[in-house]
Amino acid sequence: MGDEVHEPRRTLPCAILTSLLLVLILYLGLLYAALGSVPWQELSAATAPLALAAQEFLGGGVSVAVPLLALVATTATANALVLVTSRVLFAMAADGQVPTVLGRVAGRQQVPILAILVSVAGMILVAASGDLSLVVDATGFLYAGGFILTLAAYFRLRQRGTGSGSAFTVPAYPWVPLAALALTSVVLLQARSGALVGIFWLALGGAVHVLMWLSQRGRKRSAA
Numbered sequence: 001m002g003d004e005v006h007e008p009r010r011t012l013p014c015a016i017l018t019s020l021l022l023v024l025i026l027y028l029g030l031l032y033a034a035l036g037s038v039p040w041q042e043l044s045a046a047t048a049p050l051a052l053a054a055q056e057f058l059g060g061g062v063s064v065a066v067p068l069l070a071l072v073a074t075t076a077t078a079n080a081l082v083l084v085t086s087r088v089l090f091a092m093a094a095d096g097q098v099p100t101v102l103g104r105v106a107g108r109q110q111v112p113i114l115a116i117l118v119s120v121a122g123m124i125l126v127a128a129s130g131d132l133s134l135v136v137d138a139t140g141f142l143y144a145g146g147f148i149l150t151l152a153a154y155f156r157l158r159q160r161g162t163g164s165g166s167a168f169t170v171p172a173y174p175w176v177p178l179a180a181l182a183l184t185s186v187v188l189l190q191a192r193s194g195a196l197v198g199i200f201w202l203a204l205g206g207a208v209h210v211l212m213w214l215s216q217r218g219r220k221r222s223a224a
Contacts, residue, residue, distance in 0.1 A: 033057055082119050089115040096216055097209055137194025142201060144188035151181045 005011050034043060034053035043049040051066040090112040093103030102115045126135055154170070154177055170176050 078123065081123065082116060085119040085122070086112055086115040089118060097212055099212070134194055134197060138197035138201070139194070140190070141188060141194045141198035144184050145198065145202070147184045148181065148188065151177050151184070 030050075034050065034057075037053045037057040038046075038049075043053065046052045048066075050070070054066045089098060089102045090105075092098045093100050093115070102118060103112065104114055105111060106113050126138075129135060155174070158173065
C-alpha cells in the first residue's frame with residue numbers, strides 16, 4: 001500500500017511504530033485488568049476469558065456488551081484483511097504474477113473491485129470450515145511465513161545495495177532484523193496444526209505463479 005500513501009518513507013515507519021506502541025499499551029492494560037480481577041487459573045479454563053474478567057471487574061451488566069464489542073472488533077479486523085489482501089492481489093496482478101484481471105479498477109476512486117471480491121470469497125471459504133482454532137493457526141503460519149520471506153528479501157536487497165538512498169532502512173542492522181527473524185521463526189513453529197493448511201495455500205499460490213510464468217514465457221516466444 002506504499003504507493004497509496006503520501007510520503008511513504010516517512011509516514012509508514014511512523015504509522016507502524018505508533019500502532020505497535022498503542023497496541024502494546026492496550027494489551028498490557030487489558031492483561032493487568034483481567035489478571036487483577038480473575039485468577040489466571042480461572043482465565044485459562046474459561047471459554048470466554050475476557051467476558052469473565054469484564055463481568056468480575058464491571059459487574060454482570062457488561063456480559064452482553066463484551067460479545068458485541070468482540071463482534072465490532074472482528075468486523076474491523078476482517079475489513080483490514082480485505083483491504084490488505086486485495087491490494088496484494090492488485091500489486092501482484094500489476095507485476096504479472098497473478099491474472100491481470102485482478103488488477104482492474106473501477107469507478108472514480110479506482111477501486112480494485114474484483115481483487116476485493118476474490119479476497120472476500122477466500123475469507124468466506126476459510127470461515128466455512130468451522131474450525132476456528134485451525135483457521136487461527138493457519139493464519140498465524142501464513143503471517144509468520146510472509147514476514148520471514150520479507151526479512152529474507154530485505155537481507156538480499158541490502159547485500160545487493162538496492163535502493164540505499166530511497167528504500168526503508170532498519171536501525172542497528174543486522175541485529176534488529178535478525179532478532180525479528182528469530183522471533184518470527186518461533187511463532188512459525190508454534191502453528192503446527194495449521195501448517196498443513198498454510199502449506200496448501202502456499203502450494204496453490206505457487207502453482208498459480210508457475211502457470212502465469214509459463215503463460216508469459218509462451219507469449220514472449222510467440223511474439224519473437
